[in-house]
Amino acid sequence: MSEQKHEEGVPFYPDHLALEAKVALGVGILVVIIGIIGLFIPVGVGAPADPMDTPAHIKPEWYFLSLYQLLRFIPKTIGATAPVIAILLIMVWPFLDHKPEKTTKIRQIRFWFSVIAVIIIIALTIWGEVS
Amino acid sequence: MKTVYRTILITLLSVILVAFSAAVVHANTAPVPAGVILEDGIAQPLTGTIEPEKDTCIQCHVDGSFTNIWTPFLRWVVFGAAGVAVLFGVARSASVWKTRSPWVPIPKRILGWVDERYQLSELMEPILSKPVPDWQRRWYYCLGGLTFFFFLVQGVTGIMLAFYYKPTPAEAYASIQFIENEVLLGSAVRMIHHWSANGMIVMACAHMLRVFIMGAYKPPRELNWVSGVILLVMTLAFGFTGYLLPWDQRAYWATTVGTEIAGSIPVIGQLAFIFLRAGWNISSLTLSRFFGLHVLVLPLVTVGTMLAHFLMIRKQGIMKPL
Numbered sequence: 001m002s003e004q005k006h007e008e009g010v011p012f013y014p015d016h017l018a019l020e021a022k023v024a025l026g027v028g029i030l031v032v033i034i035g036i037i038g039l040f041i042p043v044g045v046g047a048p049a050d051p052m053d054t055p056a057h058i059k060p061e062w063y064f065l066s067l068y069q070l071l072r073f074i075p076k077t078i079g080a081t082a083p084v085i086a087i088l089l090i091m092v093w094p095f096l097d098h099k100p101e102k103t104t105k106i107r108q109i110r111f112w113f114s115v116i117a118v119i120i121i122i123a124l125t126i127w128g129e130v131s
Numbered sequence: 132m133k134t135v136y137r138t139i140l141i142t143l144l145s146v147i148l149v150a151f152s153a154a155v156v157h158a159n160t161a162p163v164p165a166g167v168i169l170e171d172g173i174a175q176p177l178t179g180t181i182e183p184e185k186d187t188c189i190q191c192h193v194d195g196s197f198t199n200i201w202t203p204f205l206r207w208v209v210f211g212a213a214g215v216a217v218l219f220g221v222a223r224s225a226s227v228w229k230t231r232s233p234w235v236p237i238p239k240r241i242l243g244w245v246d247e248r249y250q251l252s253e254l255m256e257p258i259l260s261k262p263v264p265d266w267q268r269r270w271y272y273c274l275g276g277l278t279f280f281f282f283l284v285q286g287v288t289g290i291m292l293a294f295y296y297k298p299t300p301a302e303a304y305a306s307i308q309f310i311e312n313e314v315l316l317g318s319a320v321r322m323i324h325h326w327s328a329n330g331m332i333v334m335a336c337a338h339m340l341r342v343f344i345m346g347a348y349k350p351p352r353e354l355n356w357v358s359g360v361i362l363l364v365m366t367l368a369f370g371f372t373g374y375l376l377p378w379d380q381r382a383y384w385a386t387t388v389g390t391e392i393a394g395s396i397p398v399i400g401q402l403a404f405i406f407l408r409a410g411w412n413i414s415s416l417t418l419s420r421f422f423g424l425h426v427l428v429l430p431l432v433t434v435g436t437m438l439a440h441f442l443m444i445r446k447q448g449i450m451k452p453l
Contacts, residue, residue, distance in 0.1 A: 009267075013259035016268070023273055027280055031323055038322020042311045048304045049383035051413070058384045061374055063332050063367065071392065080395045091360045094353035101346055104453050111344045118340070 059128070066121045069128035134227055134234055142220035149213040156206060267449055274338035279437070281331035285369075288324040289426065296376065298422035300415045303378035328370060335363050347450040355447070358440045365433045372425040378418065386421075387413055 010016055060068050071079040101107070227234050235243075246252050295314055297306040310317040339359060342348055348356035375386045390413070394404030409416035 009262040009264040011259075012261050012263050016263040019268065020273075020276070023276075024280060027277060031284055031327060034326045035316070035319035035323045038319040038325075039316070041322075042318035043321050043325045044311065045304065045307050045377050046379040046381045049300070049378045049380055051383070053380075055380055055384055058388050059381075060385045060389060061370055062329075063370060064389070068388075068392075076392070076395045077397060080392045080400070081397060084396060087360065087364060091357055094348040094350070094356045097348075098350050098353070100349060101453060107344060107346055107453075110346065114340050114344055 062125055062129070065128040066124035069124045069131075135224075138220060138224040138227065141216065142224065145213055145216040145220055149210075149217065152206075152209045152213060266451065271341050272449065274334055274341055278331055278334040278338055281327045281334060282433070282437070284327045285324065285331060286430070288320050288327065291320045292324060293426055296422075298376070298419050300378060300418055303376065303418060307377045307379075328373065332366055332370060335366050339363060345450065345452050349450075352443070352447060352450065355440065355443045358436050358443070361436050362433060362440060365429055365436065369425065369429050369433075372421040372429065375418065375421045376425065383413065386417070 059065065067079070067083055070082075074082075223234055242252075292310060295306055295310050295317070297303055307321075310321055312318075314320075342356065342359065371386075371389060375382045390404055390407045393407060394400045396403065405411075407417070407420075408414075409420045
């Protein structure tokens with residue numbers, strides 16, 4: 001740290017570790033607060049499972065809700081295959097887009113692409129929640 | 132000289148503390164002479180029969196006839212702390228007097244003892260002394276770490292829940308009710324497990340978006356990205372398998388629909404359907420299969436992939452943005 005100081009920074013120990021410990025402590029306190037709330041308002045369980053009685057509205061957890069909402073408008077086969085292909089595409093993305101970056105312009109395009117994607121997913125989720 | 136004064140002070144304080152606690156405890160537990168009963172601290176002549184002497188033993192705590200756990204607990208804490216303080220004071224004075232050299236703190240001695248045998252400080256040196264540049268100390272670089280934090284919380288609370296959960300259709304629902312209503316802090320642990328799962332998914336997605344936007348997946352970090360996507364899929368699989376375990380209406384029918392959707396994928400759909408349901412219908416086999424996936428397969432795969440993920444970061448470092 002002393003002789004060859006290439007860039008401004010702090011030593012990992014103890015400065016940066018202290019920061020990380022503070023973050024962990026903060027989130028830890030949040031977790032404990034959630035636990036205390038749980039003592040008074042438990043998560044709870046619904047009616048016991050009954051294979052003979054199909055409920056009127058079936059909803060998955062919120063992280064699958066946008067996909068579920070999408071399935072109402074597109075055929076089931078396409079709706080089920082699309083996420084699998086999307087995940088495979090995301091997985092091989094680094095091999096498709098591998099040129100080193102010279103400017104920050106492409107990063108802005110990626111940023112706005114992400115923002116639009118997130119907005120669409122959130123909108124679908126809210127739509128699925130209220131419908 | 133300062134050390135000697137401090138030693139004397141600690142020893143004196145410990146003696147006073149012990150004497151005081153002993154006096155308090157003695158006053159509270161001093162035996163009353165037979166044939167005399169106390170009323171407002173004044174001895175009264177005995178009338179009627181003598182109550183048999185009750186022993187505040189372990190058994191009384193177990194059978195529930197004696198519920199005051201705090202008095203004995205406090206007594207143990209006070210006496211324990213006082214005893215440790217006395218022993219420490221004596222050992223410290225003796226050591227300083229015998230070696231004629233300043234006192235070395237206990238943690239430093241333990242570290243020195245371990246280090247002498249395994250040279251750990253040699254191993255940790257490059258990690259600890261490596262400077263962290265200021266551009267890495269931004270909030271968006273902690274998202275992945277927070278995902279890991281939530282995973283650890285999930286591990287701990289999940290093990291706690293697994294102690295009481297029963298993965299059979301006849302008992303699953305009742306065991307969740309038992310956790311919520313009977314187990315000490317059970318509802319708190321279940322609440323933490325529920326919300327920490329959501330937090331883990333949110334943080335994993337946020338971390339992935341950060342990496343995507345900044346282009347940190349570019350060479351030489353492709354495999355880091357691939358392992359990260361596998362971890363995200365694992366996280367979602369945790370959510371999917373865990374959702375069935377309470378065995379209530381919502382869980383049962385969400386899994387019915389979810390597995391049906393998986394079954395409509397061409398080519399691999401039927402296989403996935405049969406694998407997930409362990410048959411054509413959702414049955415006790417499905418529940419124990421989801422339980423096995425949730426508590427054994429997925430954690431093992433996730434921990435292994437995480438290890439690879441972290442080792443790659445350790446080796447390559449965080450990508451420096453333009």
